[in-house]
Amino acid sequence: MSEATISDVTVPLARWIAGLTPDAVPERVRTRATHLLLDGVGCALVGAQLPWSRVATGAVLDLEGAGDAVVVGTGRTTSGPAAVLLNSTFGKGFELDDFHPVAPLHSASLVLPVLLATAQHQGGASGAQALTAAVAAFEVGPRVGMALHGSQMLSRGWHSGPVFGTHAAAVAAGRLRGLDAERMEDALGLAGTQSAGLMAAQYEAMSKRMQHGFAARGGYYAAALAAAGYTGIKQVFDRPYGGYLAVFREGHDPDPRQIIAGLGEAWHTELIAVKSYAAQGGLHGTIQAVLELRAEYAVDPATVERVDIRVGHTVYHHGWWTPERPLTAVGAQMNLGYAAAVALLDGTVMPPQFTEERLDADDVWQLLGRVRVHLDEAVQRAPVHERFATDLTLTLRDGTELCRRVVQPHGGPLDPVTNEEIVAKYRTLVGPLMPTTRLDAVQRAVLGLDGLSDIGELGELLAGPVAGTLDRNGTVR
Template identity: 65%
Template sequence: AALTGAVSGPDFLTAAIAGFEVGPRVGYTLHGSQMLDRGWHSGPVFGTHTAAMASGKLRGLDAAQLEDALGLAATQSSGLMAAQYEAMSKRMQHGFAARNGFYAAGLAAAGYTGIKRVFEREYGGFLSVFGEGHQPDAAALTAQLGRRWETTTIMVKSYAAMGGLHGAIDAARLVREQIAGQQISHIDITVGETVYKHGWWVPQRPLEPIGAQMNIGYAVAAALLDGNVLPEQFTASRLDADDIWNLIDRTEVHLDESLAGAPVTERFRTDVVVTTADGVRHHARVDQPHGAPTDPVTNAELVAKFHALADRVTDRPRAAAIEAAVLNLDTSDDIAHLIDLLAAPVTGALD
């Protein structure tokens, strides 16, 4: 926006929605969860196209230039999921995607040409390279374009953890209501292949915050003990707490192979069974987590989640000003004030 002059809120929202529509569709072409199973970090692989389209719309690029921007973005897509265990780069990879897409749009605006037909090229094209081994589908890029809106189905996370763990966290919170402080002797968690591969390994004490946010054993233990999984559950003292690790040591995670071929609406089904000291088994199943398209977060929950995060890193008046600016984007003549609010320094989220 600073490079193109004043940007109105409606123009900003239009650009954002264009990006929101592109990113998921690129993911569909690669059957996103299958790509994740192979170890690619989906966000920085798909996110370059999201950022390129949003930036390109703000710059006023025409169709040919947008094709160049997408071609330039695609050749910068990358991201290894092994970053989830302890690497600070995990938090950087989405930023890389935003930066690379921004650069791609800027280069296209300046006359740089990108790879034409970048998705369909048989040799060295985006789908042929990233989709190796799981039959990518280029038709998904434009299927029902303008009739089916991906923006309306994007999940907003309720917890400060990897999205695939949210079903387990929801289930653990349901079980927590059943056991009411009783001593836990064993925890069994059953999930499908994507969550199992992405979210389970036997953790070593203490976990780094990034590893804890990705580990289903840690997330369930925190939910059972604390009733929530927010930044407070990832501070140094909580990551090395005896009560957390006592439950992790009592946890088994099981793979439900039958979910591999299930529809996407069923693929993330999660079962949590907690056996208490008296031998009683307490069970909860979550088919899709709260925040999924079938059970979206409410506006009030969205604002509360924002403040649960933002109020930790800045003062309440600034957070409230950001909230007001975002909620009034549709009538804003210039988003410069919002950019200034977001650009100011913050403190550490886990300090």
């Protein structure tokens, strides 16, 4: 190793990406990848109809104008980069999208928009090519995140997904463009220099929905520039001065080996978690614990004197601050106290729990005032897959304490959401928005991606407007 590098992972990674073949990916991984993409499609179609997405669409199309790239669920088209930005923003529109439990990023919202726009720009790409590109991207994003110890980035205030996500997007676009290892290395370097994202967006900013879109657009550009011969940073993960890991390492010690650990053997595609609730992933343990106690003991929220939630660093810093009335929808979807309150009161945490009326409801805020969140150092010292663990105690007015520990919520590696559940989620979310014939056709196209002669067929199915729009209540109008 030369003095100019601190590791040797960038080139091996680029070679693996460029050399990945469909036959090298186990069938179960390919099947899971199609279901992750279906979940991404459902989230994007729903997200496209939300009021803040309408604001984003108007602003971006005013800047970019018309083009040939599909803006999902709107009947509009625009330039490739603008479509990537918007479609990714739609995928993040209502906190229903996937997340990686160890290296937090939202993969489908990065990968799906890039696949659609790149294929359109290239004049077509087969479904088999797109699926292999998706798997490569699903593998690379988390590995880059794990090299930075994943959730530590959230604890330090970075929006981890946009920090890791540029690489996932660049890989998806680069694979469809057929970049060789040298050009893929350029694309990774061009992606790394665009990585950023501030987690303070979580409190009230619409831009929280768009930050993965910035990363997706950055990766899309990175691959296109590399394909044209525009060179990027070489050995971007290895350089000690100004390299990706060297710069983002401040405050902790990165582990470059994670970037190539288990390539082609251990598949992160199978670890990506699919959400069951419309809230950030770190809140799911609290939601599940509340719902389990509520069901098991028939808890009357009026009898609850106190709610105590114990979590580790990442969930605490990302998910807890003393809320002020009223919260915005995005703030509520990030806040442990709000999630616990509406789960206990309503028995679920889905779009109707984030209406303007519910966000400012007296019963919610009365219960919120009885929530206490505690930082538990023991969780932080636990094995990496247990760092989203939650200990929850409901203290009733008669002194009874009801306790529940959730090491991993449903969706985590120990209890994954099944492919059948993903299909059911897609149909529940999207069913009210379009005729069953179109709903079925989209599902067949995504789950049968391997058999599509051109992924543009999927783009055409997603292009048209849906039957209605969603109001702030998540209700079709």
